[in-house]
Amino acid sequence: MTTTTDLKDIGFRELQITADLLTAYCKSPPDFLGSGVHLMMNTHSGYVFLTDEDFNVAMMNGDRLEQFHSCPECGAEASPRTFRTDHAVNATLRTWPPDAIQHGAKPL
Structure with missing residues (x-):
């Protein structure tokens, strides 16, 4: 899996998902994300997500921000x-x- 945090590598679709992620995070920060939260995109799948220093992952599921597992x-x-x-x-x-x-x- 290859990921990026560079917005110049993120397409328009992924930028819209980024906006949705950040809006949801502002409205109700999830309790499962700790310190060091940052945005990432998987360049193979196109998934855009938030992750923390403990590798917890939050993704949009409809209009809600939910924990994502692997x-x-x-x-x-x-x-x-x-x-x-x-x-x-x-x-x-x-x-x-x-x-x-x-x-x-x-x-x-």
Whole structure:
């Protein structure tokens, strides 16, 4: 995965998503983002997101800013609701403590 924080590398579509992200962040900063929050874009997927120094990720889901997860074992990426039900990551999730997804814990 290649990411950028340089706005000159971000297209018009991604700039609009950036505006939506920052507006949502201003209205209601998520409690799962800590210090060192900055904007990033995945240059392969086009995803624009906020991330902190602990690598927590926030993305837009409709008009809401939500935490976004990625599986360190299989690389699957999804919102918490999708992550819990996605068949591709169920085997990995069974090895995690019940509250691991909510707290961003790594697998056991």
